[in-house]
Amino acid sequence: MKKNTNLLKLIIAIVLVLGISVMQHTPSAVAEIPMQQDGPANRIYIDVTYDPVTQTYSLGGFSSAELKQYGAPGFTPELWQVLASLDSITLKLENEQFNLVTDEEQLASIAWDASSRQILYGMLDAYIELGRVDLDRAEAWLDKADIEFSLRNSKELSDPLLIQLATLLQVNIDDDNGAVNVEGIPTGFGLTPEIQEMIRAANLNNIKLCWNKGVIDSEINGSTLPQLTLYEGGINVVDRAFGLSLGDLGPIFDSTFGAGIVFGEGDPVTGECLP
Numbered sequence: 001m002k003k004n005t006n007l008l009k010l011i012i013a014i015v016l017v018l019g020i021s022v023m024q025h026t027p028s029a030v031a032e033i034p035m036q037q038d039g040p041a042n043r044i045y046i047d048v049t050y051d052p053v054t055q056t057y058s059l060g061g062f063s064s065a066e067l068k069q070y071g072a073p074g075f076t077p078e079l080w081q082v083l084a085s086l087d088s089i090t091l092k093l094e095n096e097q098f099n100l101v102t103d104e105e106q107l108a109s110i111a112w113d114a115s116s117r118q119i120l121y122g123m124l125d126a127y128i129e130l131g132r133v134d135l136d137r138a139e140a141w142l143d144k145a146d147i148e149f150s151l152r153n154s155k156e157l158s159d160p161l162l163i164q165l166a167t168l169l170q171v172n173i174d175d176d177n178g179a180v181n182v183e184g185i186p187t188g189f190g191l192t193p194e195i196q197e198m199i200r201a202a203n204l205n206n207i208k209l210c211w212n213k214g215v216i217d218s219e220i221n222g223s224t225l226p227q228l229t230l231y232e233g234g235i236n237v238v239d240r241a242f243g244l245s246l247g248d249l250g251p252i253f254d255s256t257f258g259a260g261i262v263f264g265e266g267d268p269v270t271g272e273c274l275p
Contacts, residue, residue: 041144041166041272047159048151050075052084060161061251086153093147117142137183140167163255166272168208173199175264205266210258210273217273 050057056064057075075083083089090101096113099106110116117139144166152158172181178191191199208219216228232253239246260269 042141043146043162043164045148045159045162046150047161048149049154049156049158050083050151051155052080052153055080058156058158061158061248063157083151083153086151088153089151091147091149093142093145112142114139114143137170160254161251163251163257165257168258168260168269168272170268171259171261173261173263199263204263206263206269207261208258208269208271209261211252212256212273214253 046060048057048059055075057067058064059067059072062070087103088101090099092099092101093112096111096116098110098112100108150159170183172184173179173191174181178193178196180187180190203221205221210217214230214232216230218225218228232249235246235249238244239249256273258273262268
């Protein structure tokens with residue numbers, strides 16, 4: 001999973017080079033990337049399979065051994081005891097309602113409409129002071145959400161992680177040290193001084209980046225760039241040739257997501273990506 005950050009860096013680098021080239025040699029053409037209009041905009045499916053006998057689990061298509069390499073934590077003895085008694089547990093957020101299903105039988109449900117979410121935000125804010133901006137971002141993500149988390153008692157490898165996000169991840173890159181923050185959370189990595197200098201020279205303000213299973217739609221400073229398509233097979237060739245250690249690219253090439261990348265004090269990026 002950590003290896004996938006290398007691919008994201010590669011994608012951003014490609015968009016930067018393409019964008020700077022286009023902006024320097026062609027007139028700007030301002031246009032909007034299509035927005036999602038109806039239905040859930042953010043869909044996430046996380047599947048976990050577990051084996052109480054060996055006390056191992058698989059998540060999102062990653063085996064137990066792979067998860068250990070990435071530093072994934074193990075389950076507590078108390079949790080294993082609970083899981084051993086059940087065949088499956090599914091938590092679904094759909095149609096403004098949370099549903100909890102155990103062994104294919106409905107166990108509980110709770111309303112998750114706007115008013116219910118406001119009550120929860122108020123309770124959380126009283127303890128951790130979320131702040132207005134964080135509340136607005138939470139509502140942007142949860143207002144149109146279809147999320148399913150599945151736990152299954154099985155020795156099979158779990159299903160691949162499914163991510164289809166229309167709401168843009170808000171990414172800010174510090175103008176001084178190149179540090180990258182996502183939704184206000186530090187990621188621990190940043191842009192190199194060379195990339196930062198290239199960004200300043202091109203007077204880049206922001207980037208809107210939409211990834212749809214290898215198809216990249218992007219805007220730089222509000223100007224639409226030509227659509228770019230990356231192919232998993234070709235990226236694997238580059239990976240092997242240059243030792244990029246990108247890992248399994250299947251989940252990313254099956255995913256849809258977008259980011260609004262702001263450099264320094266640049267203008268915020270608005271809108272959504274069309275899955």
